[in-house]
Amino acid sequence: QLDRIRIPSSAARLPVTEKKYAEKPSGAKSALDYASKQITSLVKEAYALVKRIKPAARLSAAVIANPQTAREQLCQDWPTWVKEQQIDFVAPMSYTTDQQKFQGYLESAVQATGGIRPIYMGIGAYKAPDPQTFGQQIILAKQYDDIYGAGLFNVDTLIKNKKLWSSPKTYITQAKHPQHEAKPAEREAPPTILYALAAALIITALAIAYKLLKA
Structure with missing residues (x-):
């Protein structure tokens, strides 16, 4: 992943x-556009290098959740990377406890990608005061067809707070995927068991890490 x-x-x-x-402006309209x-x-x-060395490998990028902020303040025009298919998927860093703001991040990401590439939302578990806060965000993310999954950030927080790292499975079970028509053949359908598998892997990894820290 490009971070x-x-x-x-x-x-x-x-x-x-x-x-x-x-x-050499290279088609740029300004110095800011040039930097971008x-x-x-x-x-x-x-992307070209990764695909040349290992075609099956998937290259992703952790991106600023608000596309406009990313482009104007950090020269990170990630919607263009997606539209030009120079990235396999993006992980918007939507780290907030404000559910309305998180909802806005979801909608912005879906609109920016246009269904061309998958989205895996980054959820800031380290900011959550309780499991319900980021649990609700998992449920919100599942309401969008183009959101293929989510990543919980960060591991240290989940290890130190047993209530946080023991809860993802509960919310993943509660989350419902919307009914929708089949996607075009050229697009990869969202794996329906992705969240369950991710939860199992996360919980297993955290349990091992916790035992190692206690050893």
Whole structure:
């Protein structure tokens, strides 16, 4: 996974960026757009390299949940990566305890990807005061066809708080996948048991880690 694949927009004002943009704009409309295109170019190169070495491998990126903020403040134009199919799936870092804000992240991600690539929402378990908070977010995520799964961040929090790391299975069981028509053949259908498998793996890994820490 590509993590922190971004730079602050202030980098566009650096002399070296302005110089490069002036010398060879490469179709960019501004120095900020130029910086963003450089990040996109890096993602494309990484994707091509991964597929050349191991075609079956899947390359993902942890991205800022709000596409506009990602693009304007961090030169991270991840909707373009998806539309140009230069990434296999994205994991928006939607770390918040505000359920309305989380709902907005879900809708923005679905709209930005247009169903071209899967989305796995990043849920900030480390911010949750109780299991119900991020449990509800798992249920919300399951209401969208293009949300294929979720990742709970981070492991340390789940290990230290037994109530948090023992609860995912409960909420995954409660979550209902919406009825929908079959997706086009060229698209991979969301695995219906993904959440259950993810929960089992997470709980097993955390249990092992917890025992090792106690040893």
